[in-house]
Every structure is written in C-alpha cells, then in structure tokens.
Amino acid sequence: MSAPTAAAVPCHRPAPVVAVIGGGQLARMMQEEASALGVHLRALVEAADGSTGQVVVDAPVGEAGDAVAVRRLVSGTGAGTRPGASAAQLQAAVPADVLTFEHEHQDSGLLAGLVAEGVSVQPGPDSLLLARDKIAMRRAMAEIGAPQPAWAEVTGTAEQIRAGIESFASHHGWPVVLKTPRGGYDGHGVLLVGSAAQLRDGQAATWVTATAAAAAGGPGGAATLGGGSLGGGAATSLLVEQAVPFTRELAVLMARSPSGRSAVWPVVESVQAGGICSEVIAPAPGLDAAAAGLARDTALAVAEHAGVTGVLAVELFAVEAPGEPTRLLVNELAMRPHNSGHWTQDGSVTSQFAQHLRAVLDLPLGSTEPTAAATVMVNLLGGETEPDDDAWARALAADPGARIHLYGKQWRPGRKLGHVNVTVPGDPSVPASPEAVAEARRRARAVVAVLRGEA
Incomplete structure (x- = not known):
C-alpha cells in the first residue's frame, strides 16, 4: 500500500x-x-x-x-x-x-x-446581570411570567426600609427572607427574619442600618452581614421575599449557543446544608412529568428572554402536597457551570463543562441524555480537622466504583475541596428504585467521609 x-x-x-x-x-x-x-x-x-x-x-x-x-x-x-x-x-x-x-x-x-x-x-453583560443582581433577576422573571415567590425591593432611610419590610410581611406573612441584591453565594447574603422586632435588633438590624447608610451615600454598604456582604456602594437596597414552605429544592441545567441551539439535562434534586449544596440526585426522584416539563420550559424561556449563552442553571423551590399539582418557584439563576451539574461528568453523555465550551464557541451541542438510571453527587467540604496523608488512598480503596473529583485546594473547614459521583447502573428511561438511590448516596457519603478524615 x-x-x-x-x-x-x-x-x-x-x-x-x-x-x-x-x-x-x-x-x-x-x-x-x-x-x-x-x-x-x-x-x-x-x-x-x-x-x-x-x-x-x-x-x-x-x-x-x-x-x-x-x-x-x-x-x-x-x-x-x-x-x-x-x-x-x-x-x-x-x-x-x-x-x-x-x-x-x-x-x-x-x-x-x-x-x-x-x-x-458569552454570556453577554446584559444577560449576565440577571445572575449578578437578584432584583434584576426578579424583574426579568416577572416579565416572562415565570413562577416565583412574592418579592419587593426596599430602600431609603432605616425607618423606611423597616416599614417596607413590615408592610410586605403584613401581606405575605412572617417570616420573610432578606437578600443582598449582589455578592451573595453559598448561603451568604441571605437572612431569614421572623418578626418586626428582629428588624431592630441583631443581624437584621445591622443589614437595615448598613443599607440605609449606603442609600444615603455613606460607607455602610461595605459591612459584612451574616456571612454575606452588601457589596459596597451597590447595596443601596434590599430584596425581601416571601418565605416559601418548599418541600425540596430542584435545579434544571441547560445550555444555549449564540445561534439559538439549546439542550437541557434532566431536572435534579439538590440537598442544601448551611446554605451550601451538599448533595445532588439526578434525575429528581419521583418528580411528576408536568413539573419536570414546567422546569424545562422555564429554563428555556429564561434563556431565550435574556439571550443567555453557555450553561444556565435555574434553581427552583418545589412545593408538593398529596393529590395536588407540584408548584415550582424560581429561586436563583447561575450563568456558568454549576454545582448542581457536577453529576453530568459521570452520569451524562455530555458533561456541563464540555457543553459550556461547545455552547460559547457556537459549536454543535452534545447529548444531555443520562447514561445511568440515577447519579448521586456528594460535595466534599473541609472538616473540622485536616485529614491525614493516607486519607486519599483509603478513599480510593473504599469504593473503586466511586468517581472522585478533587480541586487541588488547600484544606480549610467548610471549603469546597471536591465531590464524589456514584452512578446507579440501569436503563436511564426506567427510574431507579428508592433503595438503589439510597445505597448510592450511602456509598458517596462514605467516600467523602474518608476524604474528610472522618473514617
């Protein structure tokens, strides 16, 4: 030849x-x-x-x-x-x-x-604003008719801010949720307020005072507030929201390219601990088809309305009651690969990271089909004490079927250091049994415990 x-x-x-x-x-x-x-x-x-x-x-x-x-x-x-x-x-x-x-x-x-x-x-600055500014996001959700909690923006003097929050609560009930419009993440910049009295004492009072100072042009907005920050001079107002009696939190991830191609992954359940995502179960167990369709349609509507490109994560509250349709309410948006999508590395044909690159380059998008009956992701957060040098090897030996993803970060209590994915083998079109999902969660948690030095 x-x-x-x-x-x-x-x-x-x-x-x-x-x-x-x-x-x-x-x-x-x-x-x-x-x-x-x-x-x-x-x-x-x-x-x-x-x-x-x-x-x-x-x-x-x-x-x-x-x-x-x-x-x-x-x-x-x-x-x-x-x-x-x-x-x-x-x-x-x-x-x-x-x-x-x-x-x-x-x-x-x-x-x-x-x-x-x-x-x-990609994404452009106008669409990115909806992930940076919670008030801008709430306004955009209202424009497209997306389901969301009742909300209001409050600003002015300290007394005007308190009056605005109390008026909101008189219509929607206590407790209410206060959020800094910008700069919050992983539970930072979010505060649950149970009564009008709390607005005059403790963390809520500090938030009100600092916001009023920023609104008046003072330095108060730079104050650290309950683990979050008002974000300097930008924090001249607060977002007050109705506290939703949700039964669980969901997330739907999608990707969209500049030419308008889009692809959506299955809706997942996210489990929060201390305001930080601790576990994700994909797909969300027991979610009815109508709710899953609404989540998907909401994500597509947000992306189209805001011109989002790359990966978009829509975090949702689910309110479920026997015999009643599931209610979904938009909580927050993220316009980038997201913690709730780490499962895609081992449980989907195309991971969120590969898809983000494809999307922003305006290349053909990959399949978002799952490759297993279910996938569980458990975050690795730094424990109270630094694990010994053998923890990594012991974790690898503990469960050869678990997929460990480490971030190369120095240990610090509460810091995100990595995550562990465990898949449930089986036909992706057939829901995994509750027992199989529970076993996958147990396995992933066990590996994380070893990595944290707790086992």
Missing part, C-alpha cells in the same frame, strides 16, 4: 481559544474537557498555584475587575509569562475566540466595552 500523498493528509486545525475569567474549580474542570475537545483554554487566575493555575498552562494572574489583565487575556498578549511553557502550548499572542466566565462577579462596563470592540463575550 502506497503512502498517502501530501494532499490526502488532513490539515492541522488550529485550536480554538477560549478565555475564561476565574481560577477556581469550575475553570479547572473546564480544562479537562477542553483538553479532550482540542480547545485551548486560557484562564485569568487569582493565584498561579490556585485550583485552575495548577492545571492550565496559559494562566496569567489577575483580577476580574482589572481591565488591563482582562484585555491581555482576550488578546493573548499576556501569554508567554509562565515559566517552562512552550510557545505552542501557550499559543502566545493568539486572540481568544470567545471570553467566558466561571463566576458572575464581573465588571459590566468593561465587558460592554469589549463587546463594542467586537469581542465575543
């Missing part, structure tokens, strides 16, 4: 370059899929030895709000600064095909300027 002619040899395809702002575990896991897809990932990381900096060669150090650093990230002029990296690895001075994010805390003005200059920013 003769050797192929030069014309028959496939030409090398230059790797598309995706620039991502953020150096945490989400960008780290994007890199795993970027490598498999032949995509060059360039990440703006907060620290060279951080979660993403450990695995991405092209990883300039800088902050999301640093205009010079972001522009260099997009243009590629910051490449070539990592010791030991070859020009081929870095694709030095090659402009990025797209700019995306692993967190929502971005400078909208900077992003808008880049868009005006012709940079592909």
Whole structure:
C-alpha cells in the first residue's frame, strides 16, 4: 500500500481559544474537557498555584475587575509569562475566540466595552446581570411570567426600609427572607427574619442600618452581614421575599449557543446544608412529568428572554402536597457551570463543562441524555480537622466504583475541596428504585467521609 500523498493528509486545525475569567474549580474542570475537545483554554487566575493555575498552562494572574489583565487575556498578549511553557502550548499572542466566565462577579462596563470592540463575550453583560443582581433577576422573571415567590425591593432611610419590610410581611406573612441584591453565594447574603422586632435588633438590624447608610451615600454598604456582604456602594437596597414552605429544592441545567441551539439535562434534586449544596440526585426522584416539563420550559424561556449563552442553571423551590399539582418557584439563576451539574461528568453523555465550551464557541451541542438510571453527587467540604496523608488512598480503596473529583485546594473547614459521583447502573428511561438511590448516596457519603478524615 502506497503512502498517502501530501494532499490526502488532513490539515492541522488550529485550536480554538477560549478565555475564561476565574481560577477556581469550575475553570479547572473546564480544562479537562477542553483538553479532550482540542480547545485551548486560557484562564485569568487569582493565584498561579490556585485550583485552575495548577492545571492550565496559559494562566496569567489577575483580577476580574482589572481591565488591563482582562484585555491581555482576550488578546493573548499576556501569554508567554509562565515559566517552562512552550510557545505552542501557550499559543502566545493568539486572540481568544470567545471570553467566558466561571463566576458572575464581573465588571459590566468593561465587558460592554469589549463587546463594542467586537469581542465575543458569552454570556453577554446584559444577560449576565440577571445572575449578578437578584432584583434584576426578579424583574426579568416577572416579565416572562415565570413562577416565583412574592418579592419587593426596599430602600431609603432605616425607618423606611423597616416599614417596607413590615408592610410586605403584613401581606405575605412572617417570616420573610432578606437578600443582598449582589455578592451573595453559598448561603451568604441571605437572612431569614421572623418578626418586626428582629428588624431592630441583631443581624437584621445591622443589614437595615448598613443599607440605609449606603442609600444615603455613606460607607455602610461595605459591612459584612451574616456571612454575606452588601457589596459596597451597590447595596443601596434590599430584596425581601416571601418565605416559601418548599418541600425540596430542584435545579434544571441547560445550555444555549449564540445561534439559538439549546439542550437541557434532566431536572435534579439538590440537598442544601448551611446554605451550601451538599448533595445532588439526578434525575429528581419521583418528580411528576408536568413539573419536570414546567422546569424545562422555564429554563428555556429564561434563556431565550435574556439571550443567555453557555450553561444556565435555574434553581427552583418545589412545593408538593398529596393529590395536588407540584408548584415550582424560581429561586436563583447561575450563568456558568454549576454545582448542581457536577453529576453530568459521570452520569451524562455530555458533561456541563464540555457543553459550556461547545455552547460559547457556537459549536454543535452534545447529548444531555443520562447514561445511568440515577447519579448521586456528594460535595466534599473541609472538616473540622485536616485529614491525614493516607486519607486519599483509603478513599480510593473504599469504593473503586466511586468517581472522585478533587480541586487541588488547600484544606480549610467548610471549603469546597471536591465531590464524589456514584452512578446507579440501569436503563436511564426506567427510574431507579428508592433503595438503589439510597445505597448510592450511602456509598458517596462514605467516600467523602474518608476524604474528610472522618473514617
């Protein structure tokens, strides 16, 4: 057999370059899929030895709000600064095909300027606002008629803010939920208030005072409030919401490309502990078809209305009662890969990280079909004491069928250090039995316990 002619040899395809702002575990896991897809990932990381900096060669150090650093990230002029990296690895001075994010805390003005200059920013700054600003999100949900809790924005003097909250409670009942419009995450920036008296004493009083100071142009908005922050001068108001008597929390993830293609994963159940997602069960056990359809339709409507691109996570409250239709209420949005989608790494044809890259590059989307009857994800949070050096090996030995994903982070109590996925084998079209799901949860928890040094 003769050797192929030069014309028959496939030409090398230059790797598309995706620039991502953020150096945490989400960008780290994007890199795993970027490598498999032949995509060059360039990440703006907060620290060279951080979660993403450990695995991405092209990883300039800088902050999301640093205009010079972001522009260099997009243009590629910051490449070539990592010791030991070859020009081929870095694709030095090659402009990025797209700019995306692993967190929502971005400078909208900077992003808008880049868009005006012709940079592909996905998702765009206008849609990203709905994940950054809870009041903007509530207004958008009202515009499309998405189901959500009753809510109101309160601002003004301390007395006006208290009066606004009390008036809201008089119509919707106590307790109410106070939220900082921006900057909250993992339970930060959220406070349950049970009575008018609490608005004059304790954490709620601090929130009211700080918000009033910020509204008056003072420094009060920078105060740390119950684990969250009012976000500096932006926190001139508070969001007050009706406390929903939900039976469980759900999430639906989807991806949408700039050309309008979309794909949706099955609705999942998320279990919260201390305001942080601790477990995810995919698909959500026992969820009726009508509720699953409503969740899917809501996500599609949000994405279409806001022009969302990349991965979108819609977090939902479910209110369930025997003999009654399931009520779903939108809680929050995230426009990036999300904790509730980590199960897709081992339980879906296409992971959320691969799909996000496909979507922002406007490539054909992958299948979101599950590959198992069920998948359970359990988060690994740092325990009270640092585990010994043998914990990792013991965890690997404890359950060879469990999939361990570690983020390369230094131990700290309560810090997200990784997650464990366990799948339930079986036909994805046939719901897994409650016993099988319970066993998968037990197995995943057991591996996490070893990694935490508790077993």
